[in-house]
Amino acid sequence: MWKLWSLDYLKTKLDIKSTINLFLIPAIALTGDKVIDYIFPYKSLILKCFIDSATHFIIASLSWNYVGNLSIYKRTHLFAVFMCGLLASLIDIDHFIAVGTMNLQVATTLPHRPFLHCTTVFSAIAVLLALLSIKMHSIPYLKLSLIITTAIWTHHWRDGYRRGIWICPIGSTPPYWYFLYLVGLVALPLSLHFVLRFTSELINKAKNQGLQPVYFI
Numbered sequence: 001m002w003k004l005w006s007l008d009y010l011k012t013k014l015d016i017k018s019t020i021n022l023f024l025i026p027a028i029a030l031t032g033d034k035v036i037d038y039i040f041p042y043k044s045l046i047l048k049c050f051i052d053s054a055t056h057f058i059i060a061s062l063s064w065n066y067v068g069n070l071s072i073y074k075r076t077h078l079f080a081v082f083m084c085g086l087l088a089s090l091i092d093i094d095h096f097i098a099v100g101t102m103n104l105q106v107a108t109t110l111p112h113r114p115f116l117h118c119t120t121v122f123s124a125i126a127v128l129l130a131l132l133s134i135k136m137h138s139i140p141y142l143k144l145s146l147i148i149t150t151a152i153w154t155h156h157w158r159d160g161y162r163r164g165i166w167i168c169p170i171g172s173t174p175p176y177w178y179f180l181y182l183v184g185l186v187a188l189p190l191s192l193h194f195v196l197r198f199t200s201e202l203i204n205k206a207k208n209q210g211l212q213p214v215y216f217i
């Protein structure tokens, strides 16, 4: 009885923590965007870029912390949270690669969007990896695919409210309403958490039924 009660208590505690985590995502985005709006680029472009990068990092980290909170391995989970944030903030490195210089002024005034901002390619890679994980009965591959999706989509979705989503080679969607962007930041981890749970159960079921995994590599 005590055990059951404590399990229920733990579950409620986790649910409250997860809900706070989930709603912290749009709150951080809102704060980051407002701070950036108040920093004039001619005063401190480096500070503006740093806050922008840090906002991408925190949003992606919190999102993965929500998506992957089923993990029982806390250290591995925290490492994944950090890596997801790092991946999301490193995407903007393509600005420097595209202009071939580390000059911030030149990199931030690029007339077109650089290659790491193409949503189609990374989404296709993540979907392929997810399909591979199902075939190979591999939860780590599934998580890797969802970490990539979380990092890429949180970054592109945040950039997108100003510039739209770049579906290369077709073109770009128009920029969207700020409120929709905030709603999307909550909907994304919610949906990916569902995908992780559903697909993990599918893989575990296949394992329990003794179905043989298919190895491609």
Ligand SMILES: [Zn+2]
Pocket: 091, 092, 117, 155, 159
């Ligand atoms: Zn960007």
